[in-house]
Amino acid sequence: MSKLEELINKLCPNGVEFKKLSELMTPNPKSKIGAKKAEQMLKGEYPFYTSGKSVYYINEHMVDGENIFVNDGGQADIKYYDGKSSYADHVISFRPINVNGKYLYYVLMKKKEYINEKMFRGSGIKNINKNDFFNMLLPVPPLEVQCEIVRILDNFTLLSAELSAELSAELSARQKQYEYYCNKLLNNVETKEITFGEACDVITDYVAAGSFGDIAKNVQYINIPDYAQLIRTVDIKNNFQKADYIYVSEKAFNYLWRVNLDKECIILPNIGVNCGEVYYLDPEMLIYEKNVLGPNAILVRSNTNNIKYLSYVFKTNDFQKQLRRIISPAGQTKFNKTELKKLILHLPSKEIQDNVVEKLEKFDKLCNDISEGLPAEIEARKKQYEYYRDKLLTFKELKK
Template sequence: MSKLEELINKLCPNGVEFKKLSELMTPNPKSKIGAKKAEQMLKGEYPFYTSGKSVYYINEHMVDGENIFVNDGGQADIKYYDGKSSYADHVISFRPINVNGKYLYYILMKKKEYINEKMFRGSGIKNINKNDFFNMLLPVPPLEVQCEIVRILDNFTLLSAELSAELSARQKQYDYYKQKVLDNIKTNNIKHITDIALVKARVGWQRLTRAEYLYEGNYFLITGTDFVADGSINFDTCVYISKDRYDMDQNIQVHKDDILITKDGTLGKVAILKDEPPKETTLNSGVFRISVLNKQEVYPQYLYHYFTSKYFKDFVESVKTGSTIPHLTQQGLVTLDIPIPELNEQVKISNLLDKFDKLCNDISEGLPAEIEARKKQYEYYRDKLLTFKELK
């Protein structure tokens, strides 16, 4: 029997008391500092929590000790910090009382999806219903039980953080190694991209609108949101379009060995089709199709690695247009020159880089797979540990 089971059997065998969130916290004052203002402030040592993923560091602090931060609009996002900190005007902040602060954070994280679905309302940008939020009932076991749960979940969190740090270090190592490999290419055979590949994208939207997207069908439409970090396409997230729309343009119909590059918003995400798509597939206007003209001269996987290198990232920065929403235009992309060594050298380079790429980015193997497994394990145990029957 585990220590936690012993504590539960001893201290709360018949269930635990449920209390309103309002009984477990003291609200902090509403902030008068917006996220944009904080971003422009002098850099400091105190974290400044926003309603998004960004965390700034400034010279001022508003609260000290254990505090929890919840954004009041958009969707549920919950953060915890123990120490001096500040927060934005669209963040609800409170100090835990009569409860282990980290336990309260974990129980709120367990209910994050519920909070997002049931308590954020509105037709445009959703806002949290504070009355429902603060009246939400939460299980409150004895303090010893809370502390043991926190100890277990903290260990899971620490392990995940260590794996993520290792992955980040491996990714930097991989990027450095890839750059060194490409730097060492000794060739006078510099090819214009249009000499070695077909470069095509949907002309405008060809009047294709989101209203035409289908949730089932026989023809996939790839958008910029379907790209995966390992260089593949997640067809499970693809929408469908009609046969007429698929037949409209053969130049953007996707096939094995095609390389895809995002051209609007988040520029330069790259994927390669290692197999034929599971269904006939085309592209929306935000994605380029790069199709090698002669595979006896150019190895598609080599081209993929070049497009994921710093060389191409720097090129994109030099030719992109648009200040608010950046764009990589076809006019800009077709100015690209690429070093093309002998075919056997391209294959050798690709095989070397594939091994590193798999370790860093493959979602079925390597570190990403282990991190995903740990995440699922953590969520399973978190939900199990934080589920209590109510004391009657």
Template sequence: MAETITKIDKLINELCPEGVEFKELGEIWKRAPKSKIGVGKIPLLGVGKIICFTSGSKDYLVNDFLVDGEYIFVNDGGVADFKYYSGKAYYTDHVFTFGIESELVNVKFVYYFLKDNQFMINEKMFQGSGLKNLQKKLFETLKIPLPPLPIQEEIVKILDNFTELEAELEAELEARKKQYEYYRDELLTFGDDVEFKELGEICLNTNNIKWKENQNTNYEYIDLSSVSRDNNQISETKTINSDNAPSRAQQIVNEGDVIFGTTRPTLKRYSLINSEHHNQICSTGFCVLRANPKKLLPKFLFFILKTTKFYDYVENNQEGAGYPSISNGKVKKFKIPFPSLQEQNRIVAILDKFDALVNDISIGLPAELELRKKQYEYYRNKLLTFKEKLTV
């Protein structure tokens, strides 16, 4: 990598030793037509081989296109997330799309610059109460460094290589996750020799907080958004008390409880409560499952909630089209295998090892992927930082 950086430095010294020109994004872009199709109307486009970008993480393949060429796509509401594509493409109504007019500007170079500044763009150029929207008047004033085309192309080549390597590692990790999920489901599948019981039969009752009796105490509040869907950890909580507690802040959780998000349940928001969050408060949007320690290990219950069988049950029993949910009662009707505590311990020990191999960023492939991402972000920032040429 050092040799590559040296090559870039030589090109800069040769082609632009006094610095590079900066231009506002609005001076170099060509805005694509706004889409009139929302996500719900994507089926009207027919199934095909042309990518259709949405403002979310899911894209579709359709039979129509709005643009053909190199374009950059960003959702105009929520959180900034830039995408690049070359070829025919469609996009939904909450995706802002633009290309680059000048032949002296590499579209992918601009894309990588925007990715490198994504956090700043999200903080300063997405505004509004509630759902934030991209302020295009601000966005078009963003200054883009424009070194000579050979330098842009060399930087794109380097960053493409990083992206390709990262994609290979992610694909390998995804394959391992699928392998892990297969063995997990196999380990948690039992025959007639093991008793099955409803969750409600082997879980203990939980309590709600009485705010009138707890007026001088602060608690950490676990909302649905507090639980990471990537690693099932509780990431961000909000400090609340009787004065500012949301109406849904009701349920007391203890160490060893398993919480499962019942609102839009197929998003798979579930977590095992640790000592840090013992005796804190969670939203009524969770079903709190407290294993009876004489019969059921909390970690065994946690792994049960990860199984394909459980999510098939959830999908079949959720109600509501626009904002689906499943009741606590329905969740507790789910029947789980009930082997001996000794057998539960054995299975948990095996699954803990598997889980670490695909999720723990301190070891193995996840650690390598995390290292590559940090390395990529470092070099991307280094490669895309330029001295601005002074104009007299």
């Protein structure tokens, strides 16, 4: 029997008390420092927690000792720090009381998905409902049990982080090796110069269907499964792991026939921060039977060239440099189909393209396939840690 099991059997064999978060914390005052202001401040030793993933270090601190930080907009990003620190104006900060601070942090991390799904309200960037958040019931075992759980999870976190770092370093090395191998295969072949428009038979997009007014009349977005799924670049980028999908009716699907994703293609985001990214898409990769491409991206196909080979070419430095020249920096970054068609490609014969793709796909699988190789191992370690953490922090409620 482990020490934790002995403590639970001794101190709380019949369950533990559940308390509201508000009983386990003292709120810190709202910050008057925005993230932009923090960027302008002199760099210092005190961490400054923002509403995003970034953590700055500035020369002022607002709190000391154990504190927890939860961003107020978007999705819950929960951080813990023991020492002098500061936080941005869109961050909820509080000091744990009547509880081990690190234990409270681990409990909140376990509840992160629940917080995201149930406690953020509003349209656009959602904000946390503080009443729901602070009234959330959390398990509070005896302090000795809390401390033992923290000791176990701290050690497991350290081991998991070390292993993930090793795997990530190995993955990075493999990816650099892959990039070298890819460039070598792409460059050491005899090629002919050809324009983008000559190489690709289909270069179209969502707005090719008609005017914005006509599209608005014929295409309405639906939030529940319908005739077809509207594929956005964010869906592809997330490897279809998130469930907030958009659907369209049969009428809209037929209206958007130009961007039907029934054949393999390349997707090039052409509006916004994703300009320059390249996505190869095969119908087998899609989870819905019928699919159409959403706005802000260009769909490319070719009957004379290997489409997978073209996707490799589009990621090369030479092509990306050309692409950057036609991206308009004014307002929202973007480029158009007309300028894209003028870009120059250097392509070998179709036979050579097929041979290069066959070789690259074997190596690509090890480096990039989420279901195999190193990325899958990293993801498995993360899930293993979360499972172990959640199991340690699950208690039955003490009946009064």
